[in-house]
């Protein structure tokens with residue numbers, strides 16, 4: 508009896524070992540109708556996730572991407588958070604990926620941006636800076652994140668800055684932190700917090716939408732009202748669920764991105780006094796030429812900020828706020844002799860483009876003058892994809908440029924500042940400031 512039991516245990520154990528070996532083999536040698544790009548899929552399931560998230564305390568391309576580019580070239584395979592993936596630092600493949608998709612969103616703000624948003628943004632920046640002046644220290648990243656969330660949440664859903672808007676913002680922050688994580692939904696994991704953040708934020712949005720739907724006398728005041736008008740039509744182009752998703756995407760995509768870029772920008776200005784001097788000169792000239800120095804910014808003034816525009820391009824080039832742009836291959840794709848199998852993820856890798864010394868001389872230098880006399884960028888190009896490219900090009904590009912320019916205008920014309928502490932960056936691979944960036948502001952006059 509004991510011998511039979513031993514045999515049975517041995518047989519089950521052997522079967523499990525064989526199955527595991529087979530599974531591991533299949534993992535590292537997936538079936539494909541063609542030739543996969545070179546690279547390693549790493550350990551079963553875990554893949555190369557640990558290496559992908561390894562912290563990088565610089566603005567440079569992560570060693571995850573750099574090492575593999577050196578070893579395999581600009582197109583390589585890997586596996587991250589349980590998904591096989593092709594990473595592309597190849598301009599042609601990036602371009603191809605961006606061209607191959609359907610349109611999802613349309614720009615929603617242009618007229619508004621000119622007439623109202625510029626003035627509102629300027630007022631918000633001035634008020635925020637005034638509230639910071641006199642404080643011994645302000646943590647810039649969080650301060651900017653709150654300010655920008657309050658501006659965009661007001662435009663989108665009429666949200667007034669209160670304690671509860673802070674909670675809503677935190678739900679979005681939790682959502683963003685868990686965007687690239689193992690889909691393990693147990694308390695404590697980034698994925699769990701991400702899902703919870705989304706659920707809670709959606710609850711608020713849904714409640715607001717229902718309340719407004721039930722009030723036919725409500726006038727159009729913000730973007731949510733525009734959506735509701737559409738939903739009330741006989742044949743609406745979207746459903747309630749799509750409208751809610753769109754509100755959610757717009758809210759989450761708007762504030763952390765710009766806040767992070769601006770924080771890095773102020774740090775770069777602090778470290779590069781020559782740039783700060785040229786920037787200050789541009790903005791002081793604008794104020795000098797005004798009849799009333801305290802008047803609000805005009806659109807003509809904004810459009811005259813040539814050097815500021817170059818500074819913002821240089822900030823977003825170095826910030827690489829979106830370190831990977833993800834897509835899923837819907838069918839087998841042949842490219843440059845490689846096959847990207849259907850169902851695999853493709854990660855377009857903007858830092859590898861923005862920090863390529865063949866495209867940008869001395870790529871880690873903060874040198875806004877490199878953009879002098881270049882034609883205005885209105886979409887992604889093979890060499891500049893901080894805001895993506897193709898049909899899904901960031902709809903918030905202009906808004907984020909307005910936000911950066913108005914904040915910089917209010918900052919450099921009215922204040923000087925000194926670093927109190929922090930300012931170190933870590934990329935995992937998303938940019939973060941682990942100890943914040945604390946500054947103290949001093950009014951200039």
Ligand code: HEM
Pocket residue numbers: 611612756757760761762764765768823828829832833892893894895896898899900901902903904906907
């Ligand atoms: C420095 C600031 C910003 C950066 C670096 C940035 C970057 C990007 C990138 C790279 C994409 C393309 C993602 C993809 O192709 O998968 C994108 C898409 C998007 N961005 Fe931004 N963004 C910024 C600010 C904003 C702002 C202020 C808004 C708010 C209106 C916004 C809203 C969106 C939306 C809704 C999409 C999705 C577009 C689509 O899928 O069609 N972004 N952004």
